[in-house]
Amino acid sequence: MKEFKILAVIVALVGITYYGIEPYAHHVMHPEVAPADFTFKDLKNVDMSIKGNPENGKVLVEANCVACHSIESAGHPQVMPNADAAASYGVVPPDLSSAGWIYDKNYLANFIFDPVTAMHLQHKYTPESGKAFPMPAYNWMTPQEIMDIVSYFQGLAPKAKSGIASHKNTYEVACGRCHSMAYAGFEATTPSENIKAYMGATPPDLSQYIKSRGEHYLYSFINDPQVLLHGTSMPRTGLNQKAQEEVIAYMESIGDSKKAERENLGIWVMFYTLVFAILAYLWKRKIWSEVH
Amino acid sequence: MAEFKKADSMLEWFDQRLGVVNFAKVMMTEYWIPKNINFLWAMGVLLTVLFTFLVVSGIFLLMYYKPDVNMAFDSVNYTIMQEVAYGWLFRHIHAVGASVVFLVIYIHMFTGIYYGSYKKGREMIWVSGMLLFMLFSAEGFSGYMLPWGQMSYWAAYVITEIFGGIPVIGDELVVWIRGNFYVSDSTLTRFFMLHVLLIPLAIIGAIVFHFYALRFPHVNNEKGEFFDFDEEAEKYLAGNKKESKVVPFWPVFLSKDFFVLGFFMLFFFYLVFFHYNFAMDPVNFDKADGLKTPAHIYPEWYFLWSYEVLRGFFFEIAGVSGKDLGLMAFGFANAIFLVLPWLDRSPMVKPANQRPYFKYWFWFLMADLIVLTVYGKLPPTGANAWVGFASSMTFLTLFIALPFITKAEAKKVGGK
Amino acid sequence: MMDESRRGFIGKAFGAVAAVGGIASLIAMKKTWDPLPSVMSAGFTTVDVSGLEANKLEIAVWRGKPVFILKYTEDMKPTDGRNVKIGDHYFSVMIGLCTHLGCIPAYRADQHDFKCACHGGEFTDAGVQKFGPPPRPLDIPPFKLDGVTLVLGEEGPEYKAMIAKA
Numbered sequence: 001m002k003e004f005k006i007l008a009v010i011v012a013l014v015g016i017t018y019y020g021i022e023p024y025a026h027h028v029m030h031p032e033v034a035p036a037d038f039t040f041k042d043l044k045n046v047d048m049s050i051k052g053n054p055e056n057g058k059v060l061v062e063a064n065c066v067a068c069h070s071i072e073s074a075g076h077p078q079v080m081p082n083a084d085a086a087a088s089y090g091v092v093p094p095d096l097s098s099a100g101w102i103y104d105k106n107y108l109a110n111f112i113f114d115p116v117t118a119m120h121l122q123h124k125y126t127p128e129s130g131k132a133f134p135m136p137a138y139n140w141m142t143p144q145e146i147m148d149i150v151s152y153f154q155g156l157a158p159k160a161k162s163g164i165a166s167h168k169n170t171y172e173v174a175c176g177r178c179h180s181m182a183y184a185g186f187e188a189t190t191p192s193e194n195i196k197a198y199m200g201a202t203p204p205d206l207s208q209y210i211k212s213r214g215e216h217y218l219y220s221f222i223n224d225p226q227v228l229l230h231g232t233s234m235p236r237t238g239l240n241q242k243a244q245e246e247v248i249a250y251m252e253s254i255g256d257s258k259k260a261e262r263e264n265l266g267i268w269v270m271f272y273t274l275v276f277a278i279l280a281y282l283w284k285r286k287i288w289s290e291v292h
Numbered sequence: 293m294a295e296f297k298k299a300d301s302m303l304e305w306f307d308q309r310l311g312v313v314n315f316a317k318v319m320m321t322e323y324w325i326p327k328n329i330n331f332l333w334a335m336g337v338l339l340t341v342l343f344t345f346l347v348v349s350g351i352f353l354l355m356y357y358k359p360d361v362n363m364a365f366d367s368v369n370y371t372i373m374q375e376v377a378y379g380w381l382f383r384h385i386h387a388v389g390a391s392v393v394f395l396v397i398y399i400h401m402f403t404g405i406y407y408g409s410y411k412k413g414r415e416m417i418w419v420s421g422m423l424l425f426m427l428f429s430a431e432g433f434s435g436y437m438l439p440w441g442q443m444s445y446w447a448a449y450v451i452t453e454i455f456g457g458i459p460v461i462g463d464e465l466v467v468w469i470r471g472n473f474y475v476s477d478s479t480l481t482r483f484f485m486l487h488v489l490l491i492p493l494a495i496i497g498a499i500v501f502h503f504y505a506l507r508f509p510h511v512n513n514e515k516g517e518f519f520d521f522d523e524e525a526e527k528y529l530a531g532n533k534k535e536s537k538v539v540p541f542w543p544v545f546l547s548k549d550f551f552v553l554g555f556f557m558l559f560f561f562y563l564v565f566f567h568y569n570f571a572m573d574p575v576n577f578d579k580a581d582g583l584k585t586p587a588h589i590y591p592e593w594y595f596l597w598s599y600e601v602l603r604g605f606f607f608e609i610a611g612v613s614g615k616d617l618g619l620m621a622f623g624f625a626n627a628i629f630l631v632l633p634w635l636d637r638s639p640m641v642k643p644a645n646q647r648p649y650f651k652y653w654f655w656f657l658m659a660d661l662i663v664l665t666v667y668g669k670l671p672p673t674g675a676n677a678w679v680g681f682a683s684s685m686t687f688l689t690l691f692i693a694l695p696f697i698t699k700a701e702a703k704k705v706g707g708k
Numbered sequence: 709m710m711d712e713s714r715r716g717f718i719g720k721a722f723g724a725v726a727a728v729g730g731i732a733s734l735i736a737m738k739k740t741w742d743p744l745p746s747v748m749s750a751g752f753t754t755v756d757v758s759g760l761e762a763n764k765l766e767i768a769v770w771r772g773k774p775v776f777i778l779k780y781t782e783d784m785k786p787t788d789g790r791n792v793k794i795g796d797h798y799f800s801v802m803i804g805l806c807t808h809l810g811c812i813p814a815y816r817a818d819q820h821d822f823k824c825a826c827h828g829g830e831f832t833d834a835g836v837q838k839f840g841p842p843p844r845p846l847d848i849p850p851f852k853l854d855g856v857t858l859v860l861g862e863e864g865p866e867y868k869a870m871i872a873k874a
Contacts, residue, residue: 266565277554
């Protein structure tokens with residue numbers, strides 16, 4: 001009984017210390033932020049109740065988008081090689097094959113209407129800065145036309161719909177124009193000197209971000225970088241919840257590839273140790289029965 | 293040399309040549325340990341096992357680790373963590389083991405303080421134990437640099453910078469320790485040498501010495517009772533096992549240790565597999581960048597209390613800058629435990645709770661160390677800085693007051 | 709036959725020789741830990757400022773840190789205790805790490821100021837903070853003037869005068 005009392009004192013002291021240096025300190029250094037918003041409800045320039053017409057959308061896309069963007073799944077190849085595109089625009093324009101699949105519908109419509117506002121980059125593209133986002137705002141289009149374009153993109157089929165191939169594709173489309181993933185042998189499609197000039201600093205390699213930032217942080221951060229890193233030049237990308245979860249799953253599969261093995265083995269080792277502990281206890285009882 | 297008769301068994305063969313029978317008696321079956329002890333007496337064996345874990349996991353990490361600023365980070369986080377079979381397991385055991393070893397050292401140390409196991413003939417056990425604590429601290433600090441993450445770099449930067457506060461030679465000393473003006477490749481390679489060779493050798497030597505120091509004064513017991521070990525041993529050998537106050541190291545004492553070890557390992561492996569962030573700081577999974585300071589810099593948890601004593605003095609007192617005061621207090625905090633046997637002026641060897649004044653001192657110290665540890669991690673702004681100052685002052689006061697408290701206690705008890 | 713004193717002398721001589729050897733080895737070991745000559749020489753960065761263009765930021769690397777060197781144009785006003793005059797021109801010499809969290813600010817030539825991309829801190833052309841979170845001006849590295857050559861890492865009279873004013 002006395003030994004349980006001693007144990008309780010030690011557990012209490014260790015527990016208080018642990019609480020102070022881990023959960024409490026974490027809470028002080030990283031205060032909670034607003035939860036991720038996958039409806040992008042701050043964007044209200046396009047009426048979501050309008051039903052789009054994909055045929056008209058196709059005409060509009062071919063007239064307005066394909067001069068810069070490739071849409072490989074619809075037979076529009078890249079206009080020029082990555083290096084040339086980066087030199088012309090600052091960053092390689094994205095292929096739009098998966099746009100309707102990975103971006104939230106409201107975000108996508110509002111992005112077409114006014115990209116800088118949708119990305120939360122008003123602080124970067126101020127009139128004084130003399131910088132302009134390479135894609136113009138299509139705020140001269142009617143909401144109906146914008147919704148036509150959105151419905152056209154939503155009708156395009158992505159390269160892969162699920163599984164690791166889809167995770168990889170989503171990462172490469174959504175993040176890979178700026179962020180390399182060295183541990184997957186992937187290099188950002190925009191050459192590093194261009195992207196450095198475009199962003200102000202080289203965007204970090206994301207190989208270990210699942211470990212250094214953690215899933216919880218990434219979940220809020222990807223949804224809206226300004227919330228956690230105010231003033232950053234990283235845009236809000238407008239991924240829908242599924243696409244964002246795919247990106248995080250991909251980062252985990254590269255940055256923490258042994259997770260499943262670790263958790264599986266952990267159970268077995270704990271089970272083994274429990275057997276060891278019980279036998280050790282029985283043996284101790286036997287030995288000490290002679291001396292007590 | 294005496295002529296050897298042909299041995300009848302393997303045991304006899306070895307006994308003739310190495311004296312193994314006698315050796316086993318001296319080291320194991322007739323090495324006497326008091327019987328009235330609790331599970332806190334198992335911490336020494338726990339530490340030995342943990343140190344073995346660290347050495348073994350370290351050997352496997354050494355096979356793939358590359359001590360070079362351009363390669364270190366990826367050799368750990370890619371090669372070891374993701375390519376090498378069970379490389380991740382060895383790294384987790386090494387990192388979590390390094391953190392948990394300090395938890396057990398602290399329990400071991402405060403058990404010693406609580407039961408008065410540092411005085412009346414046991415001074416050398418205490419001193420060698422504190423020496424081990426210092427060596428483990430150096431080992432922990434040098435090892436933390438090796439993954440070459442952001443926290444590796446900046447903790448190394450901040451801690452080596454501390455030496456710059458030493459008068460006259462400070463600035464040069466920092467450059468000498470680092471081998472460069474800033475933490476760089478030369479710093480990494482020399483700390484690598486210290487971590488994998490010099491300090492482990494010193495630790496092994498100090499462990500042997502620590503064990504040896506136990507042989508003459510013997511292990512203390514739960515009541516602080518002194519008795520004749522030879523007499524009690526005779527009783528035991530004569531078969532009066534229940535009456536004797538001692539038990540042999542093997543198998544009786546160790547059977548209890550193994551039982552404690554078993555349940556401790558359950559806790560340890562839970563941390564290794566499922567709850568390791570406290571020992572593997574997420575910030576350290578960003579590669580070291582000397583041009584980019586992390587938002588918060590803090591050492592590993594086991595250094596936090598002394599780090600807070602260093603930070604606690606943040607303003608000038610009587611013309612001495614806060615930095616210098618902090619450095620002096622830091623030096624004091626790290627050295628003072630070593631001389632504890634001579635600060636405790638009461639001859640009483642008893643559990644703290646049976647000592648009229650010492651018990652308050654002990655629990656005050658525990659509370660203060662916890663406050664220092666927690667505030668050592670929090671950002672030192674606003675009220676936090678003042679809590680740090682107050683708890684640092686409390687720490688210094690406790691140790692300055694100890695000789696007077698124990699002297700008064702000796703008088704009170706003696707006058708009864 | 710050796711007498712007592714002779715044995716004592718030999719013993720002492722042996723001890724002294726052993727001690728000399730030990731001390732000599734320790735000195736050698738201490739020197740092995742010294743920074744290498746290549747590191748020491750890299751500890752001083754020399755920059756020839758005569759060829760610099762006004763209002764265009766030059767970044768030198770000194771002891772692993774970026775050092776900003778900015779030559780002023782005629783119409784840029786110096787700040788007391790922050791600028792050094794070399795020949796006919798004023799210069800800013802400072803460590804190019806934002807005093808907030810150590811990012812490297814960028815120079816905006818049209819506005820004669822520095823802007824840190826990380827958290828929006830702004831500094832004047834002399835490195836004094838004027839907006840955002842930085843707590844203090846950019847640090848000034850020790851330097852010495854040697855004609856038109858700037859030696860970073862040595863404390864010259866111009867540096868000492870500046871530090872005294874700041």
